[in-house]
Amino acid sequence: MDEYLDWIARNGGSYSKLDFRRDQETNGTVHATETVYPNDTFATVPFRVTITEKVARKTFADLSDVSCRNVMALFVAYQSLLGDQSFYAPYLNILPKQILTPFFWETEDLHYLDQTNLATAVRERKLNIFNDYEALVVRLSAELPFPYTLIDPTHTEPSEVLFPLVDSLNHKPNTKITWVRSGDDQSGSLSFVSGQVFNAGEEMFNNYGPKSNEELLLGYGFCFEVNEHDHVALKPNFSRDPNGQVKLEILKQCHIESGNPDPLTYYVHREHIPQMFLKLMRVLVMNQTEAKIYIQCKDSQQLEWVGYRNELAMVAMTCALLQSRLNAIRAVELNRETTRWVQRCALMYRDGQEQILALTLISMENLKQTIFKKMARDKKQERIAPVTPFVNYLNPGYFESLTYPDLEAEGLVMMDSVTITLGQLLRDKKFKSTIEQLFEDIEEEEDVVWMIGLLHERTKKNSPWKPFFEKTEKAYLQEHQNLEELEDLHGSLFPAFSEAFPDIFAPQDYTVQLFGWADMVMNTYTIENPLCVVPL
Structure with missing residues (x-):
């Protein structure tokens, strides 16, 4: 850590009131050594120590068709292989050896993501990484990305950058931090200015913006018990x-x-x-x-x-x-x-x-x-x-x-007070008894029973759904003339039903035209689970 901090300082960076710590479960924390007040600049990072897409593509100029993420991963892997000869060695040496994102979890840990969107995202991303690996034949490394526009505001294409020192701070929603850019992408720097008080001993946080637990866990390997952006x-x-x-x-x-x-x-x-x-x-x-x-x-x-x-x-x-x-x-x-x-x-x-x-x-x-x-x-x-x-x-x-x-x-x-259900249509005991005699299995013949039930309800002068019946029937009879598809079904029921139960099935109330109207009602005005007619 000392070598890393010295490297930052030698290249024009600075930090104050910061204590860098390691722990067993996470990849480290940063704490205030003394009170940090609003408007205090507590860290400045020179752009020359950052790893950007522009830097990576200078090394791999022939990989212009490779994505930003992949060319940067390739660059990091290459610099790592250079060991102490790499300019970035002090930074690379302190990067976490254990990655906590779900891509590196054991099977037992991944079980905790079962039946979530994140489980699917992890599988898809792993496959993409493997395909990229096969194409580049190198190990890819995921790290904390910051937008390259912080270094070069004239850069308009989506890009990422690895920021030494900056990525040591963990994320906390609503933390008041301002990122202040100065100079150009060659000699400039990025400073961090506090917008709130951090007491001595308190952990210092960065703010990655509004991120859900899904994004945090997938990209950084941590999340919050209560996250307003979930x-x-x-x-x-x-x-x-x-x-x-x-x-x-x-x-x-x-x-x-x-x-x-x-x-x-x-x-x-x-x-x-x-x-x-x-x-x-x-x-x-x-x-x-x-x-x-x-x-x-x-x-x-x-x-x-x-x-x-x-x-x-x-x-x-x-x-x-x-x-x-x-x-x-x-x-x-x-x-x-x-x-x-x-x-x-x-x-x-x-x-x-x-x-x-x-x-x-x-x-x-x-x-x-x-x-x-x-x-x-x-x-x-x-x-x-x-x-x-x-x-x-x-x-x-x-x-x-x-x-x-x-x-x-x-x-x-209640739903059945504003819709028409089959149970309502069969409340008339005499009608229900007749239906039970005509159909051995009402559930199996439910569609036909529904249509007959609607026609029976239509005959009631005091039906609460009279306005619905009258308006839909009038519109249907004006528009529909071809009833060939229903003639066979209607013919299999009537006039036989009318002859067997003339007091229930008056022929004028069960014509093929009205049968077609009932079929239209079932096709146009019903919802399922439970099946009912919405008569408004």
Whole structure:
């Protein structure tokens, strides 16, 4: 360490009030030897001792097609082989011999990352490193990167730099540190100015900026028990959706993207779920009818609300995605009693992931309850959009015009009070008894039972869903003439059912046209898990 600090000083660097320490678990800490006050400059590092992409490429000028990270790793390996002949030897000699990032963990330690995004990231990065190794035939070395623009502000391409002395300080969020550049990239330096008080004996920290535990653990080998910048990465899958390409086109037309390298990957934080992610999910859960309508849409604001069916489907799908991830994390059994440093870090990371998922689930459940309350208010006031299928794109201004004063004061609203369920359709004991006689296994014939149940409910003069039935039936009969696909199914049921139970199945209420209407309702207005009709 003394040789290293002397080397820094000989080359124009300086530090004051700093004590460099080593410990058994981490790669060292830096402590204040006396009080450091705001505006104190406690370290200055000359640019000439840094390892930059520019320096590395001078040595390997013929590797212009190699990435910045790889050419710098190659340079570090080369300088290490030079031993004491290397100008950077004092710096390289004090670099950690034990790397704490997950790439170097034992299998037992990696188990602590099971069922997390980080486990996948580690596998992918290891493969990339191996492929780079095979291409360069050298050992790569990962170290603490700082942006090269600190040295040369005119440099615009993404680049990295190894900063001796600077990388001795550990990271702590919200630490008040200012990096002050002076001079040019040949003779200049970088100074560190404190923006807060560090008491004597207290550890001194750097600030790498807002980084999640996932980033810290992957890049530096440590994390925090409570990290306000923690997030969970979510990426919905469109590949199995038969309308997937249409939906991706809607996203493209409406400029729905995350702003991340993968435009479909979003980051959910403890207290925040991106509104753009919810817009994406509204597109993901669109049924065929909604997708055909919204393929004309080019305004992202139209995706702030599609309709009640879509919104409930969006919430259900999002909750299922979150719950699946949460269950996977919780299913991994881990020893929490006797753990090593890296295992404790992994536990901090996965506990943070679990907490974010659980809190986001609560947020989505609260959103669902708000939707139910609005539906209950609309049902009570017999409010329904003018144009079927009741989506915002076809009813401009309608949903925005609705008001819901004192909504939060209302009690809990159950889903089956604002939707149509099969259980509701079978509450009529006589009708249910008839259905049980006609179908040995109602579950197996659920689709047909649903359609017959809707037709039966339609005949009730006091049905709470009369406005829905009347409006959708009128629109359907005006637009649909070809019913060939349903004629065989209808013919297998009627007039036989009407002849067997004439008091239940009046022929005029179970025509093939009305059968087609019921089929349309099932295709256009339902959500799954549980299956129900959203009649608003």
